[in-house]
Amino acid sequence: MSPDQQLDRKTFERVRGLIHQRAGIALGDSKQAMVQGRLAKRLRALRVDSLPSYLDQLDGNPQSDEWQHFTNALTTNLTAFFRESHHFEHLAQQLRLAKGQDLFRIWCSASSTGEEPWSIAMVVDEVGQQGPRKVEIMATDIDTQVLQTAAQGIYQLERIEGLSVARRQRFFLKGQGPKLGRCRVRPALLKRVQFQQLNLLSGRWPIEAPLDVVFCRNVMIYFEKASQRDLVRRFAALLKPGGHLYVGHSESQFHCEDVLDLVERTTYRRRAP
Structure with a gap:
């Protein structure tokens, strides 16, 4: 991951605010590495140079389809058949x-x-x-x-x-x-x-x-x-x-x-x- 794609604390707090506003998800402090890894895939797919630029694009277009990709990327999906039977x-x-x-x-x-x-x-x-x-x-x-x-x-x-x-x-x-x-x-x-x-x-x-x-x-x-x-x-x-x-x-x-x-x-x- 390039330096521009590193997730510093300020950018992580911004991600936390956006996903909470959009989906109500409260990301804990321990999720910073997970967020960095998952959003890096979106940056590569979109050929965006930095995480702040990616977040700027989201902020600038509230109706963008990318919001759903952003939400999907940060959603945890752990499940199994007959879990808690x-x-x-x-x-x-x-x-x-x-x-x-x-x-x-x-x-x-x-x-x-x-x-x-x-x-x-x-x-x-x-x-x-x-x-x-x-x-x-x-x-x-x-x-x-x-x-x-x-x-x-x-x-x-x-x-x-x-x-x-x-x-x-x-x-x-x-x-x-x-x-x-x-x-x-x-x-x-x-x-x-x-x-x-x-x-x-x-x-x-x-x-x-x-x-x-x-x-x-x-x-x-x-x-x-x-x-x-x-x-x-x-x-x-x-x-x-x-x-x-x-x-x-x-x-x-x-x-x-x-x-x-x-x-x-x-x-x-x-x-x-």
């Missing part, structure tokens, strides 16, 4: 308790590359006729690149090694020939999830109430406490009484006891009004 066990219970219900609606609000929404879809499929008559799964993320990966449902085989043989055979197709070493979610499962881009900190969400379940796991840790509390209250407002919110293992203490009850580890239930 107790949530999926609880979801299966709720689906069975809703047997005969006309419509059961689930929002996966930070879908990343798709492992979470496809895990949800697998649970829905496994419960089958023992659950609601119809289940709607909506999956969103701020990062358009990971959403594209999620919607395609194509993964390296090692990504599904943690699944049982039965689940691998039931829900995935193995690639052949030039696609050897990869797998794809089966078409029947692909139809179960609707994907769209969404910024959780935007003023308006294209998500309608009432919802039965909201997944928002391991994303709020990147937001400030005030933003976390606001998000949780907005989720609660969309949930029907008795609906559930699943959060990540490092996320708690939202001070929303008036609207949500902690019923299990990182599992909250909407209180009746």
Whole structure:
């Protein structure tokens, strides 16, 4: 990396301010090296000489498509199939308790590359006729690149090694020939999830109430406490009484006891009004 592309403290603070303003992400001091490495790729792609010049271009054009690339570059996407499996066990219970219900609606609000929404879809499929008559799964993320990966449902085989043989055979197709070493979610499962881009900190969400379940796991840790509390209250407002919110293992203490009850580890239930 050339000297002009080095990320000094002043420029890092500027990046922190821009990504917080744009996406609500609070970058910690330890993220400076990560930011430098990821933005250097954008500079090379655009043939921009320096980080301050790149940021000037962003500041000068609020509607530029580059803002999405900037956001994508600084978004962390760590996920796995059936990560924090107790949530999926609880979801299966709720689906069975809703047997005969006309419509059961689930929002996966930070879908990343798709492992979470496809895990949800697998649970829905496994419960089958023992659950609601119809289940709607909506999956969103701020990062358009990971959403594209999620919607395609194509993964390296090692990504599904943690699944049982039965689940691998039931829900995935193995690639052949030039696609050897990869797998794809089966078409029947692909139809179960609707994907769209969404910024959780935007003023308006294209998500309608009432919802039965909201997944928002391991994303709020990147937001400030005030933003976390606001998000949780907005989720609660969309949930029907008795609906559930699943959060990540490092996320708690939202001070929303008036609207949500902690019923299990990182599992909250909407209180009746």
